[in-house]
Amino acid sequence: MGRENILPGIEVSNEQTEKMATNLFGFDDFLLRRICSGHGLGMAVRRRRVPIYRHCGGAGTTLHAEKPFSSTSKTIKKDGGFGMERPIRSALTFFGHKYERILLLVLFIQLPVILIQFFAANYILAVTPTFGALFSIADVYNAYIVFSLFLFTLMPFAAFWHNEEMGLENPLRAAFFQFALKAFHIFLFSVVAGIVITIGFMFFILPGVILLGIFAIAPILAVMDNQSVWASIRESTRIFKAHHWKIVLLIGIFGFTELIGSYILQLIILDITSSFLAIAICHIFLNTIFLPLFYLILTTFTAKWREDMSLFTIENKEVGL
Incomplete structure (x- = not known):
């Protein structure tokens, strides 16, 4: 699945994901909500002005910095929200x-x-x-x-x-x-x-x-x-x-x-x-x-x-x- 990456992917383990993201980007105010195993999908959702991070994989995962969005973004809508483009x-x-x-x-x-x-x-x-x-x-x-x-x-x-x-x-x-x-x-x-x-x-x-x-x-x-x-x-x-x-x-x-x-x-x-x-x-x-x-x-x-x-x-x- 294609991504619009702001920064290149960084190979990290599941245990180091939060630490690496915090040390690299200097953001302490974000929450890793779901981290998957195998080929699932993990997502870190920011609480204020912190970007979203998605990663996939097993023991070694790739951390991608995607386009940041607010807590009202269409990506996290549960039942087809209303968007903010217009x-x-x-x-x-x-x-x-x-x-x-x-x-x-x-x-x-x-x-x-x-x-x-x-x-x-x-x-x-x-x-x-x-x-x-x-x-x-x-x-x-x-x-x-x-x-x-x-x-x-x-x-x-x-x-x-x-x-x-x-x-x-x-x-x-x-x-x-x-x-x-x-x-x-x-x-x-x-x-x-x-x-x-x-x-x-x-x-x-x-x-x-x-x-x-x-x-x-x-x-x-x-x-x-x-x-x-x-x-x-x-x-x-x-x-x-x-x-x-x-x-x-x-x-x-x-x-x-x-x-x-x-x-x-x-x-x-x-x-x-x-x-x-x-x-x-x-x-x-x-x-x-x-x-x-x-x-x-x-x-x-x-x-x-x-x-x-x-x-x-x-x-x-x-x-x-």
């Missing part, structure tokens, strides 16, 4: 195929949060004076709530996608469990990040967009690495530096599309009824579609960008050798 198509396909399960995340996590945001925003608008200005204090409060809850509800959808790509037996249950374990930490992160992002938008719009892009990627990386979201900020910053225009454009297209969609939907509802409740329900329904889809698109893009940057890192290391 992130948008991948997210749309995943959304369509898994909509029933995504709907459970919407009903039990996102919808309650949206309702809290809806009532909090209207209460703040009712009790906060406007002073005739274009933007009032209530608008600042509402923006803070929107940013905070946006980051808070991102994690379970990213976890569900990641669990599916990893081939877990019950990915939805695992996503709920992960969210339950990390909900408090994600909430604290969302509160702090929401304040920083809101300040960025208050004074200069562009810093707010940059901060939103960095903080939105961090929960996704935390899910992929099974680590604290705070520990993922450094890597999210690195990814944002490499793909800042793409991330800003993605956020801008999403925000503009949702704004236009909400406006058109509101005009249609007003032609039928002037009920505020009907308008509110339609807006909530629209957010239960737009937000999960955006979460999935951002997750697939993040996984692809991380994979590409890992490959670039490995190729640079090869040149150094």
